[in-house]
Structures are given as C-alpha cells and as structure tokens.
Amino acid sequence: MAEQQQFYILLGNLMSPDNDIRKQSEEAYDTIPGQTKITFLLQAIRDAACAEEVKTMAAVLLRRLLSSSFEEIYPGLTVDMQTAIKTELVTSIQTEASPNIRKKVADIAAELCRNLLDDDGNNQWPELLKFLFDSVNSDNVGLREAALHIFWNFPGIFGNQQQHYMEVIKRMLVQCMQDQENPQVSTCFHLKLCADTTLTNMQRQLALEVIVTLSETAAAMLRKHTAIVASSGDKNGYSVYKSNAVAGESALDRMACGLGGKMVLPMIKQHIMTMLQNPDWKYRHAGLMALSAIGEGCHQQMEAILNEIVSFLLLFCQDPHPRVRYAACNAIGQMATDFAPTFQKKFHDKVISALLQTMEDQTNPRVQAHAAAALINFTEDCPKSLLIPYLDSLVQHLHVIMVAKLQELIQKGTKLVLEQVVTSIASVADTAEEKFVPYYDLFMPSLKHIVENAVQKELRLLRGKTIECISLIGLAVGKDKFMPDASAVMQLLLKTQTDFNDLEDDDPQISYMISAWARMCKILGKEFQQYLPVVMGPLMKTASIKPEVALLDTQDMENMSEDDGWEFVNLGDQQSFGIKTAGLEEKATACQMLVCYAKELKEGFVEYTEQVVKLMVPLLKFYFHDDILLIGALTTSESMPLLLECARVRGPDYLTQMWHFMCDALIKAIGTEPDSDVLSEIMHSFAKCIELMGEGCLNNEHFEELGGILKGKLEEHFKNQELRQAKRQDEDYDEGMEETLQDEDENDVYILTKVSDILHSVFSSYKEQVLPWFEQLLQLIVQLVCPSRPWADRQWGLCIFDDVVEHCSPSSFKYAELFLRAMALSLCDTSPEVRQAAAYGVGVMAQYGGENYRPFCTGICI
Numbered sequence: 001m002a003e004q005q006q007f008y009i010l011l012g013n014l015m016s017p018d019n020d021i022r023k024q025s026e027e028a029y030d031t032i033p034g035q036t037k038i039t040f041l042l043q044a045i046r047d048a049a050c051a052e053e054v055k056t057m058a059a060v061l062l063r064r065l066l067s068s069s070f071e072e073i074y075p076g077l078t079v080d081m082q083t084a085i086k087t088e089l090v091t092s093i094q095t096e097a098s099p100n101i102r103k104k105v106a107d108i109a110a111e112l113c114r115n116l117l118d119d120d121g122n123n124q125w126p127e128l129l130k131f132l133f134d135s136v137n138s139d140n141v142g143l144r145e146a147a148l149h150i151f152w153n154f155p156g157i158f159g160n161q162q163q164h165y166m167e168v169i170k171r172m173l174v175q176c177m178q179d180q181e182n183p184q185v186s187t188c189f190h191l192k193l194c195a196d197t198t199l200t201n202m203q204r205q206l207a208l209e210v211i212v213t214l215s216e217t218a219a220a221m222l223r224k225h226t227a228i229v230a231s232s233g234d235k236n237g238y239s240v241y242k243s244n245a246v247a248g249e250s251a252l253d254r255m256a257c258g259l260g261g262k263m264v265l266p267m268i269k270q271h272i273m274t275m276l277q278n279p280d281w282k283y284r285h286a287g288l289m290a291l292s293a294i295g296e297g298c299h300q301q302m303e304a305i306l307n308e309i310v311s312f313l314l315l316f317c318q319d320p321h322p323r324v325r326y327a328a329c330n331a332i333g334q335m336a337t338d339f340a341p342t343f344q345k346k347f348h349d350k351v352i353s354a355l356l357q358t359m360e361d362q363t364n365p366r367v368q369a370h371a372a373a374a375l376i377n378f379t380e381d382c383p384k385s386l387l388i389p390y391l392d393s394l395v396q397h398l399h400v401i402m403v404a405k406l407q408e409l410i411q412k413g414t415k416l417v418l419e420q421v422v423t424s425i426a427s428v429a430d431t432a433e434e435k436f437v438p439y440y441d442l443f444m445p446s447l448k449h450i451v452e453n454a455v456q457k458e459l460r461l462l463r464g465k466t467i468e469c470i471s472l473i474g475l476a477v478g479k480d481k482f483m484p485d486a487s488a489v490m491q492l493l494l495k496t497q498t499d500f501n502d503l504e505d506d507d508p509q510i511s512y513m514i515s516a517w518a519r520m521c522k523i524l525g526k527e528f529q530q531y532l533p534v535v536m537g538p539l540m541k542t543a544s545i546k547p548e549v550a551l552l553d554t555q556d557m558e559n560m561s562e563d564d565g566w567e568f569v570n571l572g573d574q575q576s577f578g579i580k581t582a583g584l585e586e587k588a589t590a591c592q593m594l595v596c597y598a599k600e601l602k603e604g605f606v607e608y609t610e611q612v613v614k615l616m617v618p619l620l621k622f623y624f625h626d627d628i629l630l631i632g633a634l635t636t637s638e639s640m641p642l643l644l645e646c647a648r649v650r651g652p653d654y655l656t657q658m659w660h661f662m663c664d665a666l667i668k669a670i671g672t673e674p675d676s677d678v679l680s681e682i683m684h685s686f687a688k689c690i691e692l693m694g695e696g697c698l699n700n701e702h703f704e705e706l707g708g709i710l711k712g713k714l715e716e717h718f719k720n721q722e723l724r725q726a727k728r729q730d731e732d733y734d735e736g737m738e739e740t741l742q743d744e745d746e747n748d749v750y751i752l753t754k755v756s757d758i759l760h761s762v763f764s765s766y767k768e769q770v771l772p773w774f775e776q777l778l779q780l781i782v783q784l785v786c787p788s789r790p791w792a793d794r795q796w797g798l799c800i801f802d803d804v805v806e807h808c809s810p811s812s813f814k815y816a817e818l819f820l821r822a823m824a825l826s827l828c829d830t831s832p833e834v835r836q837a838a839a840y841g842v843g844v845m846a847q848y849g850g851e852n853y854r855p856f857c858t859g860i861c862i
Helices: 002-014 019-030 034-046 052-068 070-076 079-095 099-115 126-136 141-153 166-177 183-195 201-217 219-223 226-234 242-259 261-276 281-293 299-304 306-318 322-338 342-358 365-380 384-412 416-453 457-477 479-502 509-543 554-558 584-621 626-650 652-672 676-693 700-727 735-784 791-808 811-826 832-849 851-861
Strands: 548-553 566-572 575-580
Touching: 002 019, 002 034, 002 052, 034 052, 034 070, 034 079, 034 099, 052 070, 052 099, 079 099, 079 126, 079 141, 099 141, 126 141, 242 261, 242 281, 261 281, 261 299, 261 735, 281 306, 281 322, 299 306, 306 322, 306 342, 322 342, 322 365, 342 365, 342 384, 365 384, 365 416, 384 416, 416 457, 416 479, 457 479, 457 509, 479 509, 509 584, 584 626, 584 652, 626 652, 626 676, 652 676, 652 700, 676 735, 700 735, 735 791, 735 811, 791 811, 791 832, 811 832, 811 851, 832 851
Parallel strands: none
Antiparallel strands: 548 575, 566 575
C-alpha cells in the first residue's frame, strides 16, 4: 500500500512544471520493472480516490508501455497476470464514470489488442470482440461510445475474422449512426471515417461534412463533448491530397464559426503550435493554413493574443521552404482581412516591412506573388493616415518589381507576379487617394503600355487587372490630374469595348472593363453620357447571365473541375448538385455598375431605365449563389429609388407605370424572403420608393397585402424572442449559444427598424387617411412600448408613435392613452436611445399635435 502511494506521488511529479523535479521523477520511473509498472498503473486507473489528472497520466503511461515495450514485458507475464490485465481493462471501461478516463482506457485496450493479433490474423483476445458487440447493444451510451472508440483506434481488431463478421459490423455501425438521442456515438464513427486513409477522398470528406454540419446546427450539444472536437481538429492536419487539405481548411473555418473561438482556439492552438515546430515543411505549411482558416470564428479570442500570433507568424516569412513562406503570406493576408483595422493599426510597421522583403524573393515567383496579394489585403483596409508614411517605400518597391517583371514578360512570357503587383499598385492608390498624385507619372506610362500591347489570349487577366489599375489610379488622383490621359485611356477602353463581341463569355477582361467604365463615369460625370451607347449593350448582357445547374454522379464529377467554375454540393448516394458559378461574380459587378450609372448620370440615364428595371426586379428571387444573392438585394435596394428618380424626366405616367412593375414584386419579396440580410435591404428599398412616389402610390390591394405582411413580421418578432428565452432554459445552453441568440436578436431588431421605416414612409405620404389601415397593427406596437420589453423594442415602438403624431395629428390623439404614459416614463429611461425617441415624440406633439396635447406637453416641461 505504501509503495502504491509512493507511486501516486511519482505520477504527480511526472507532471510537475519544475524541470528538475520532472527529470528526477522520469529517472525514478525508468528504474521500475515493467511488470511492476503495469500493476501500479492499472491500480491507479481503477482507484476511485485517485485524482483525475493522475489517472490520466497513468493511462497514458500504460498505453505507451504496451506500445513501446510490449515484446519485452508482456510475454514474460504469467497467464493469470495477462488474463487479469485484460479483465481489469474491460471492467474499467464498464465502471469508469469519467468519459475522459474511459476513453483513455479504451485506447489502452485497443493498443493491447493490436499487439495480441498474431501473424496469421488470429485475435488472442476474443473476449474483447464479445465486449464490443455487447457494448454497441447496451443502453449505456458511454459503453457504445467506448466500443466505437476502440474500433476507431484499431480497425483491424477483427483480424482474419473480419469478413466473417462483416454483416454484423455493418449492422453495429448503422445502429450507432441511427442513435438520435446520443449523436456523439455517430460523431465518433464519422471521425473514424475521416481518419481512414484507405477510403476515397469523397468518402472521407463526406464524413467530415457530417461533423462540421453538427458544429453548425448543434453547436451547443457538440461543445459538451470536447474530446470529439479535439479529435476532429487533429484530423485536419497536412494531407498530400489537395482536395482533402482544402476540405480540412474549410472544415476548420466552419467549425470555428459554429462552435465559437472560446472552445476551438485552446484546442486548435496546441495542434497548430506543434505543427509549426515540426521539421517537416508539410506540417509547418498546414499549421499556417489552419491559422488562416480560424480567424473569423475565433476572432474575439485571437484578437486578445494577436501580438503573440503575429510576432510568431512573421518569422515564417523567412522559413527555408518556399511553400511555408507562401503559407505565411496567406495567413498575413487573411488576418489583415479578418482583424481589420486593428491588425493594420497595431502591426503596420512589421507587416509592411516583412511583405516588401518577401516580395524581393525573385527565385520563387509564387511566394513573391502571394506576398503581393497579402499586401493588397493589408492596404485595402488600412487607414489612409497609417499608409501615407510608407508610400515612398511601397512605391519604390512596387515600381522596381513592375519594371523587372515587365522585362520577364517580354523575355520569358512569365506574368504571375506582374498580375499581382499591378493589383497591389491599384490597392495602394485606392487607399492613398490624392496622396498618390506625386507617383502618378511613374506608373501611368507603363500601365498604358501593357493595355496597348498585352493583346494575346494568355495575357487577358493581366490586361484586365491593368485596366482596373488605371481606372483606380484615375479615381484616386482626381479629374484634374487624370484628364491629360483621359482621352487616351477612353480610346483604349473603347477599342476593347468595340471588340467585345469577340470576347468569350468567361473572358476575365469583361468584369474589369465593366468596373473601369463605372469609375470613368465617376471621374467624368455628365461627360460620360456620350459613351453609354457603347457600354450598355455588353453591360446588360453580363448582368443577364444565368447559371448552369446539373445533377451529377461521381463519374461525371471527375470530368468537371472547380477550376472551370463549377461548385458542388454532396447529396449522398454518389450524387452531387453542381452549379456553374462562372460569370455570376461578373453578373454582380455589372448590376452594381448599372446602379453607379443611374446614380451619377440621373436623368441622363433615362433611356435605359425600362430595360434595367426589367432586369433588376427578377433579382429579388435570385437564389443561386450567396454573394450574388446579397449583392442582388443590395443592388435592388439602391437601384429602385434611383431608377425612379431617373425616370421622372419622362413625366408622371411613365413614372407610375415603372413603379407598378416594381411595387408588386417588392411587396411579394418582403413577404417571402427568408434571409434577414436580404429582407432588410428590400424593405429599405420599398420605404424609399414610397417616399419618392408619395400619396397614391399604393392601391387597396397593396395596403391589404402590406398590412398582413407587417403584422406577420411583428408577430414573428415576439415569437422569436419567446423562442430565444426557451433556448436559454435548454440543457445545451452555454455562452456560445448566448452569443448566437444575441446575434439572432440583433437581426430581428434590424428587421423591426425596417418595419418602422416602411410605416414612416406610409405616414409621411398618406397622413391621417391611413390611420384606419394602421389600426390592425396598433396593439402590436403598443406591446413594443411596454416597460418590460427590451430597450430596442421600446425605442422603435416609440419611433412609430412619433411618426403617428408628427404626420397624422390632430387625429392621432385618439390613440394618446395607448402611448402617452410610455412616452413620459421613457424620458427617464436608462437607455439613451429610448430617451431620444421619447424626447422627439414630445417635440412633435408640441409642434404638430394641436391643443389636445397641450396639457401633456406643459406637464412634462414643468
């Protein structure tokens, strides 16, 4: 007994942070005979009074002993001792209360079984196979999970009997996967599949998708099972298969966003630090790519240790291996985006210096180009005042590299670095604005030369990026500096535009040309109107692009590449849904440019308003791609009121006809749009249109439909609040879920602000005559201003009543008893937003309310 207690002390000292104590303990441990170690370690694992960290250390040491010294120790044990060890391990799994210790003991059992499989494939521990089958049929979820964990660690456990047991194994796995009440069991199974290198890439990635989807849809549940999350992070290390590496990076990104940085960062940080210290470049590369992937999901936690991360990260810009330097540039660029502008404000001196130095790597063009790409990310979100002191150095480096790469293009035909450097110049100019004027003459001649001479098909991307660069520099330096070159640049663009019919639909120049024309419009203003007949045809063609879709099996997918613009969604059963997204980004850009023309040219754009409206309105139902969906909504939000303004010059009949085409679609979209970001923009657009069109723009049918929709939005607002309160009582509720619930609440409040915007536009246009229609919403608005409601509800409820008083008085007084008390109490509210809304309300009562409001206003003022 005394010896066992001394051994416990030794185990504790093996974990000591004091190097001397730990070293002495390791030396003492090494002197203990193997058989004695096994006895003491097993006893420590079984001892319920033993601290969990000591039991964990004992389990780790026993597994290590069986792994490294099995042949030296185990065969020398008596048969009774061998049997006792097996029995002891199974009993520990069955009785251990701690999931972590149970998992460690399962690891030991798997390791022992691995060593007990002879050369002929006979399993010398048949009792463990029976234990596996019994456990997966047990009501105890811990036993089912342990059985799967053993199978995960040693899939060859069935030895030469695997084929014999195949049907039983399949039933066992299917049964575990169908366990709806304990999803951690199926999660373990899918992690096993992720780690199995004998499976196809698609099978492994599909298993990984299950884990990632769980982290997104059942994050609170998964956060309870930290061992599962830690294991999934371990599976996302370096892969020799590019598609697996990409899938792993995507999985880390999504899991970090789903589970939250508080849980993910401590686990993944340890893996990343280990990988970054590995002598094999592949692991350092993978570690840096993983660091790039988790920034968004771990934003808050990483921001707190950004100094430590960046100092360590910048060291890899000088790594001996070029792919590691490439990954370091990738991480810098991603973090510059994820943590902007904090990243730029804190690290501008270190990062700019490191990137410029890396851009001098002439022997590794991919590294050089990626450093330039990281510089683009950095400067895009860099405050102008921070960038100005570095302009001379940036310009000098960029000009030297551009000149050198122009010569390489002429002599060798290489263009990768030149493409990125041209974009870097554009980004620096875009941020520096008028401060770039002194450097204008240094770059413009060379840039014009590229556009004039880069006419070969393989130089299309370079030419497009150079066109972008010229237009951004022109916009940055202003009309006065750019005008001497404006005519020549316009002729170059016109020549390209004239040849537009010869360009292929996926020609990269198209999107750059479209954006460049819009910038030229901003520079030239009304003078640009003369070029519309040339630019509008191709622009409308691009804005009208529709995506290709296809249902594909695995064999079909092998003949199609994501590089060809296809994106795939796995549907299972060897089938995928393919969407050809090539051209959709150009579509989004083209729609934005149409908005730009309408905004800049106003009545000068009237000739094109009808065809643009017919293009834009259907975008309210465009669902094929996240980016274009949101951009389509944003574009619609801006375009509808702008197009109505452009059309005014044609007279009221033309304007009314155009509005009728928009109105029905807008109201329908408000009622059916499921995405809150998109919905809010559509509602904003609708409110602006009503303000612009004024009284008479909505008929009775419109009012009836709109009233029902707004009532539904308000009822949904209250229902969502109740659901969030219920979730706070859920057993899976934790801090991560609370963050999600708060985000949902912010989205709901934003929709509430848009309900207020629409009501404001209706009241300001229709005045008192709209009050009977408003009464269907009245009790819901009253509910918003109740003292028990959140401050945002009270703020926007008061804002709505403010509009009723301002635009519908003196008739508004018939509702006074419903809001006057709330208005008075809110003047002393703890929330400044609520106080402001109440104070504004008292002001409009005094100004517009009439005699009926005089006593209230007088009483408040006194």
